[in-house]
Amino acid sequence: MRKMTARQKQILILLLGRKNGMTAAEIAAEINVSVRTVHRELDEIEKILANFGLLLHRKSGTGISVWSNAAGSEEGKKLQEARRLLLVDKPSDYSGEERQLLLICRLLEEQEPCKLFTLANGLKVTVATISSDLDEVEPWARRFGLELVRRRGYGVELIGDEQGKRAALCQLAADHLDYSDLIGGSPVSQVSSATAKLLEVVGTHNLMTVENTLWAMNWNWTEHLSENAYTQLLIHLSVSVNRIHVGRFVGAVQGKPISTGAGGERDEGETSRFALRLADQLTLTFPPEEIAYMNGLFNRAKEASPELVQADLELVDTVYRLTENVVKRTGIPFQEDRLLRSGLLEHMGPAFKRIREGSRIRNPLLSAIRKDYEELFGIVREAMNDSAAGLEVPDEEIGFLVMHFGASIERLNQLGRNVRAILVCSSGLSSSKLLATRLAKEMPQIEVLGNVSWYEAKRLPESDYDLIISTIDLPLPEDRYVRLSPLLTEEDSEQLLAYVQHTTLRSRKPAPEPESAKTRAFDKVRSLSMALNEVVSLLDQFDVRVLNNRGDSLRGTVTAALEEMNQSFVPPSVSDVAAVTDRLLEREKMASQVIPGTSLALFHTRTRFVNYRSLALFRLEEPVLLDGGTKVGALLFMLAPRELSRESLEVLSEISALLLKPELVELLETGERPEIRNFLATELLVYFENL
Structure with missing residues (x-):
């Protein structure tokens, strides 16, 4: 039989995993080669498949698929046997990234040192190659407090506390697995050996059991998590379950208790109830340390609910400049599309974080995007180069941005549908x-x-x-x-x-009664009313003050401002000034809060220590130095409680987006309260009319 190359195997994995086949462009995008290369490889694959009584079906314009010349159940058996024989990985087929992934998984599983020779022999490479791979792994492991020990005569070992090892496994899952891998239930025969090994050590075979148990708790806070936060929580829980299964437990480190996050003791009873249910499902026992660790996961997930501003203001400014640069090059009024703005902010925040960390950006649709949006791809590439100086944005990420702009171009008025x-x-x-x-x-x-x-x-x-x-x-x-x-x-x-x-259409339910449409219409009117009331209420209580902060540090200035805000509400708007100050300063350290090109800073948070949503501007008698070394002369506070209506959140987010308008910036620096309020009212009225 003909020898199959690694690339041909990649293509076969894709084709055998898609019942309805794939186009050559989709295959090319997935394995990062040209369409011409795919067609050349398909000629060889067709000959290989013939040995198994299989056919490569190619239909121009629709797709490529693998067929069997057998009928009925025999067809399924032939395809299954082909998968088993054709898709067995050989160590020589592994890429450097796959070898490193397998190495990390092996080292996180082992409790004793591994000999370099053993690792090299298992992957059928030289000891020198393994040493080079370990050089790449070492700085990555340090991010999780893990130390890669390499000593002659001793071997290689990854040491550190169990919490760090679990965090490393969860990061591997975030970097290398997508939703289809995690929850789609794809057969192991349809993924590479490296991916299959990662799925095994992450414990995804238990993920749906964990998910069903979590959902059955009927906790309100889980319903408010973003899809990504919810999935990441499930991954952390699945990793924990898998580690416990093999006898790896968390415990106190150097006499310190396990971190449970804010409010850990208050919620541990609920966590214990969840642990008992899950233990019953999986025939496990969770010791007190594991319940405390689990409680910490829950509390961190709660604290990760959406903030008032989707991203730091530098990123908001980048999105603003990117949009303006694309508008200049196309003449299309993208700045009027609020869905585009919110979509870019939601996507670019985590994407830019991955780029800065050097993480891999994977875009299986890149080739197809370039083909369908060739001109727009070049425009967005040029616009991004002008908008994000100093950041090298790869083509894979540009492809995702093109999808946002392409969706905006093609966004049409809704038509009658059935x-x-x-x-x-x-x-x-x-x-x-x-x-x-x-x-x-x-x-x-x-x-x-x-x-x-x-x-x-x-x-x-x-x-x-x-x-x-x-x-x-x-x-x-x-x-x-x-x-x-x-x-x-x-x-x-x-x-x-x-x-x-x-x-x-065959199983379709009867069309909704007219009353349902009336109910939806009423819900829309009610939502509009709530949004308008929110605008009026927020602007009515908006305040502008001069704060005497002479001699105060940043912490002292923020604390004094919050205490003054409390005087405007009965009961006070902030229930714990120290806790809110901590959150504001912690966020300020993580990302710039300075409005670009100004001496203004936006301090915003959403926390259970805030009782009412509020907006207040404090002009300082003495400029204050922020963590990044920038001096600011005014602080704009935007605070809200953890539980917040959708309408309130949208109005506050809209105000944050207005902060890049030069007219508003000038008013915030020098204008009076009525002028600022009237400007905000005018802009929010436009927003309201377009809801």
């Missing part, structure tokens, strides 16, 4: 917006009701929708959803149309 669809897309990407606008353009008979998280999709009442469209595998039966590319290729359109005709 099939109700829910979208499920990867968090933090523009996939849902792009797919929604493509659907509006290509298949106007489908009404997109909105996008939901993967765990919401599995629990939505079937009467609430006719169709679930997902860009990832879901933990649902195959007849409950259809998986498509965010680019909605011709093949996808055909697949979707067939699904709607043969599955959706």
Whole structure:
């Protein structure tokens, strides 16, 4: 039989994992080669498959798939056998990244030192190659407080406390696994050995049991987590369960108790109740130290709920400049698209963090994006170069940004539709917006009701929708959803149309009664009323004061401002001034709060120590030095309680976006309260009219 190369194996893994096949462009984007290279490799793959009685079916414009010449159950058996024989990894096929991933997993599993020779022999490479890989692994491990010990005659060992090892495993999952790997239930035969090993050590086989147990607790705070925060919490819990299964427990480090996060003791009873339920499901026992650790995970997740401002002001400024630069090059009024602005902020924050940390950015759609949006790709690349000086943004990230701008271009007015669809897309990407606008353009008979998280999709009442469209595998039966590319290729359109005709329309529920439409209309009116009331209430209590802070530090200045704000509310707006001061200063250390090009700083937070949402401007008698070395002469405070209505959060977020307008900045620096309030009222009225 012909020898198969690593690239050919990659292509086969992709094709055997997609029931409906893939286009050459999609394959090229996934393995980062040209479409021409894919076609050349397919010629060889076709000959290899012939040895197994399999056919490579190629249909121009729609896709490529692997077929069997057998019928019925024999066809399935042939395909399964082919997967087993064709997709067995050989160590020589591993890339450097895969070797390092396997090395880290091995070292985190082992309790004793491993000999270099043993590691090299297992991966069929030289000792020198393993040593080079360990050089790459060492600084990465230090991020989690782990030390890579390498001594002649002793071997190699990764030492550190159990909490650090679990954090390292969770980071590996975040860097190398996507939602389909975690919750899609893909067979091991359809992923590489390195990915399969990571899934094993992370404990994803227990993830859905953990998720169902967590959901069954009916805690309000879990419903308010973002999809990414919810999934990361599940990964941490699954890693913990897997480590406990093999006898790795957390414990006190150097006599210090396990960190439980804010309010740990208050909630430990609820955590114990969860642990008992989970222990019963998995036949485990959670000692007190593990319950305390679990309680810390819950408290950190609670504290990670969305802030009032989606990102630090430097990032907001970058988004503003990027949008303006694309507008100049295209003439399209992108600045009027609030969905574009919020989408860019949501995506670019974590993406830029990964770029600065040197983490890998993976974009399987890059080749297809370049093909479909060739001119726009070049424009966004040039605009980003002008907008983010000093930051080297890779093409993979530019591709994601192009998806945002492409979705904005194609965003059309909603037409009359007769099939109700829910979208499920990867968090933090523009996939849902792009797919929604493509659907509006290509298949106007489908009404997109909105996008939901993967765990919401599995629990939505079937009467609430006719169709679930997902860009990832879901933990649902195959007849409950259809998986498509965010680019909605011709093949996808055909697949979707067939699904709607043969599955959706046949099992469709009766159309909602007119009263349901009236209810939705009333809900919309009520939401508009709440938003308008929020604007009036917030601006009515907006205050401008001069603060005597002479001789005070930054902490003293912030504390004094909060105490003055308390005088305006009965009861006080801040229940714990010291705690709120700590949160504000901690956030200021993490990211710049200075409004670019000004002597103003925005201090904002959302916490249980704030009783009322409030907006107040303090002009300082003496400039104060921030953590980054910048002096500011005025502080704008935007505070809100942890529990906050959607309308209130949207109004506060809109105000934060207005801070980049030169007219508002000038008023904040020199204007009087009525002038500032009237400007905000004018801008918020425009926002309200466009809701």
